[in-house]
Amino acid sequence: MNPIVTISGGGIIGNYISSRLNNNNIESLIIEKSASILPAAENIRTLTLNPYSKKLLDDLGIDIKYAEIKKINVFDGEGSGRIDFSSEEIRSDNLSYVCYFNDLQSELKKGEKERTLFKTEIKNFKENDSNNTCNILLSGSEEINSQFIAGCDGRNSNVAKLSLLKPITSVYEQTAITFTAKCNLGDLNSAYQIFSERGIFAIMPLPPSSEELTHTIVWSVDHKRIKGNNIEDFVKKNISYFERKLNAEINIHSNILSFNLSNHHFENYISGSLVLIGDAAHSIHPLAGQGINLGFADADAFCEEIIKAYQSKINFDKNLVLKKYEIRRKDMNLLMLKSMDFFVDLFRSDNLYIRLLRNIGLSSVNKTNFIKRFFINHASGNNKI
Numbered sequence: 001m002n003p004i005v006t007i008s009g010g011g012i013i014g015n016y017i018s019s020r021l022n023n024n025n026i027e028s029l030i031i032e033k034s035a036s037i038l039p040a041a042e043n044i045r046t047l048t049l050n051p052y053s054k055k056l057l058d059d060l061g062i063d064i065k066y067a068e069i070k071k072i073n074v075f076d077g078e079g080s081g082r083i084d085f086s087s088e089e090i091r092s093d094n095l096s097y098v099c100y101f102n103d104l105q106s107e108l109k110k111g112e113k114e115r116t117l118f119k120t121e122i123k124n125f126k127e128n129d130s131n132n133t134c135n136i137l138l139s140g141s142e143e144i145n146s147q148f149i150a151g152c153d154g155r156n157s158n159v160a161k162l163s164l165l166k167p168i169t170s171v172y173e174q175t176a177i178t179f180t181a182k183c184n185l186g187d188l189n190s191a192y193q194i195f196s197e198r199g200i201f202a203i204m205p206l207p208p209s210s211e212e213l214t215h216t217i218v219w220s221v222d223h224k225r226i227k228g229n230n231i232e233d234f235v236k237k238n239i240s241y242f243e244r245k246l247n248a249e250i251n252i253h254s255n256i257l258s259f260n261l262s263n264h265h266f267e268n269y270i271s272g273s274l275v276l277i278g279d280a281a282h283s284i285h286p287l288a289g290q291g292i293n294l295g296f297a298d299a300d301a302f303c304e305e306i307i308k309a310y311q312s313k314i315n316f317d318k319n320l321v322l323k324k325y326e327i328r329r330k331d332m333n334l335l336m337l338k339s340m341d342f343f344v345d346l347f348r349s350d351n352l353y354i355r356l357l358r359n360i361g362l363s364s365v366n367k368t369n370f371i372k373r374f375f376i377n378h379a380s381g382n383n384k385i
């Protein structure tokens, strides 16, 4: 068992990479710390996929249910600024797709089960210069050799810690709250995002289900706003503000999940045979639902470079293959991360002048078609390097 690529972490990104490489006859092995069968979890978390990520999944034959978003309406809850995006503006069928996190993860895992070692972790690894591979020590004391280690083990990546790579981390002092709901918003292909003092509130359609649930909510709130309340009380006290803004009733259906928000980014994604991909390399504020999309764009670039190298049938320089991946992805990810931070700070400010500027800014961009098209194309994954 000496796979060409050993993948640390069998989440969505790790399983996607394994499946794509094996479809191209490149052997992989996933090392996943959790068990193969997990207790059934309530379907609460959702993911917003851009058209490019959805295409990558379609190409692998992943068949799950999606809700289609054709319009996104963004507005400032405290002012008059608004901006609307529609799929017609980029002559596309949809702007994005919503799926359940569990549906996508379990569908991808199903195909890769026999290529996964569960309840296992990488304990250590060292470069073997004599044959240009890497010796990997697993938690069961087993040793394997691989050409590459793909670090797909999420935001506290174990393999990043074992390497000398150092992350730059910052905290937002915010919590992301998410739940599903029944809501009487008329148009089931529209998403809404409200920036307000009570947080950044996004409401998006859900894929069809037997329970006839209609929407998923992702709501980021400053810690100082929640102080003294538990999350459920905070949601119950403040949801009516958004019901008024949307002119709709929102009936909470699921349990309420919450996550502390922070971001991180590595200055380098590669070290020897190791390469960081997806949340292992970077994490981002969920306000634009871009986290997994950046991960899919990373995974796509990594797979393309590896497949190209192996299909060329000539000796290739391993470091150059990984360097190409890093060049393609690092600056794009950093740009998205910095843009999200800019929006978080802009809408957090109570300063009257900044509020005025952001209202004028939003409405001006709304009237400027080429800037809007740039934003939409960027978010849809169409601006690929």
Ligand SMILES: Cc1cc2nc3c(=O)[nH]c(=O)nc-3n(C[C@H](O)[C@H](O)[C@H](O)COP(=O)(O)OP(=O)(O)OC[C@H]3O[C@@H](n4cnc5c(N)ncnc54)[C@H](O)[C@@H]3O)c2cc1C
Residues within 6 Å of the ligand: 008, 009, 010, 011, 012, 013, 014, 031, 032, 033, 034, 046, 047, 048, 049, 120, 121, 122, 152, 153, 154, 155, 157, 158, 159, 176, 177, 178, 218, 259, 277, 278, 279, 280, 286, 288, 289, 290, 291, 292, 293, 294, 295
């Ligand atoms: C509230 C919220 C809402 C979000 N909404 C969106 C959205 O709408 N759209 C979007 O694009 N993104 C969204 N995201 C971000 C998205 O969920 C992540 O970007 C994505 O899940 C990252 O996938 P991943 O496979 O890289 O990492 P993970 O999902 O973290 O998977 C890591 C895997 O590695 C395993 N692992 C961990 N440590 C080890 C170890 N030591 N050894 C072996 N295995 C290990 C874990 O068990 C797991 O299986 C959201 C995030 C939050 C918090």
